Amino acid sequence: MRLVVVSAGLSVPSSTRLLADRLAEATARRAATARPASADATRAPGSAPDAAAPGPASAGPVPAGSASVDVQVVELRELAVEIAHNFTNGFPGPALSAAIDAVTAADGLIVVTPVFSASYSGLFKSFFDVLSVSDKDAVAGTPVLIAATGGTARHSLVLEHALRPLFAYLRAIAVPTGVYAASEDWGAEGLAERIERAAGELAGLMAGAAAVTASTASAAATVPTAPATAATAASTATAAAPVVRGAGGGVPGPASATVVPFAQRLAALRP
Known part of the structure; x- marks a missing residue:
């Protein structure tokens, strides 16, 4: 599964990138062991659960970019010039084009922005403007975890009045739990729990989508072709005769x- 993290932090080091990394690590760990919600429903009656596939609660740490989950981080700060040039000449540069391709092909997205003037940053919005112009269905149906950082908890509703409507317009699937981290949240109780809850929701959606895709591909590959019979051949010949x-x-x-x-x-x- 491909997990792409879009970070719109401007400084180095950045609290936005720090939150993005923590969300990515938690999601990769959950996704590596996630079982789709329908897995138990499809088990044969009376059979025992699969002991080799522990649930998320018993999972150990899994580093980002493990064999099961490929994590890629897109730093918008490094793409600012190419994003501006794309608005003026209509053509994305090589780095911006690679970022657009990564986001379009992702099985899941984590998007994190700092708060500016009670909303997402202009750099963050500009990237998704470029993305939607290049392909209006780029993130349609893609699970996305929305997150933001700010200097005060009074901006926490930016998740609901700015970020969630944006991704609803793009027809992405935003997970129910958004994560906002104010300056006082770092090291305080509650942030780690919100990160784990949101990561579990994103990992579940990614695992479910991957299971549906695999099931559809398997069904298409195993559909038998009816053998030709004498009656079928005769009928075909009759229909073809003038x-x-x-x-x-x-x-x-x-x-x-x-x-x-x-x-x-x-x-x-x-x-």
Whole structure:
């Protein structure tokens, strides 16, 4: 599964990037062991649960970019110039084009922005403007975890009045839990729990989508082709044979049969 993290932090180090990294690590760990919600429903009656696949609660730390989850971080600060040039000339540069391709191909997204003037940053919005212009369905149906950082908890509703409507317009699937981290939240109780809850929701959606895709591909590959029978071959040959007009009327027959023009047959019926 491909997890792409979009960070719009401007400084180095950045609290926005720090939150993005913590969300990515938690999501990668959850996704590596996540079982789709329908897995238990499809188990044969009376069979025991699979002991080799522990649930998220018993999972150990899994580093980002493990064999199960490929994590890629897109730092918008490094793309600011190419984003501005794209608005003026209409063509994305190489780095911006690679970022657009990564986001479009992602199985799940984590997006994190600092708060500016009670909303997402202009750099963050500009990137998704460029993305939607290049492909209006770029993130349609993609699970996305929304997050933001700010200097005060009074901006926490930016998740609901700015970020969630933006991704609803882009037709992405925003997970129910958004994560906002104010300056006083770092090291305080509550942030780690919100990160884990949001990461679990994103990992579950990613695992469910991957299971549906795999099931559809497997079903398409195993659909049997009905063998041709004598009756089928005869029916096909009959349907393909040209319709000719002979003494017996319109019946399928060989192409060499005599065809009587309609005007001649009509004249024969007149007294």
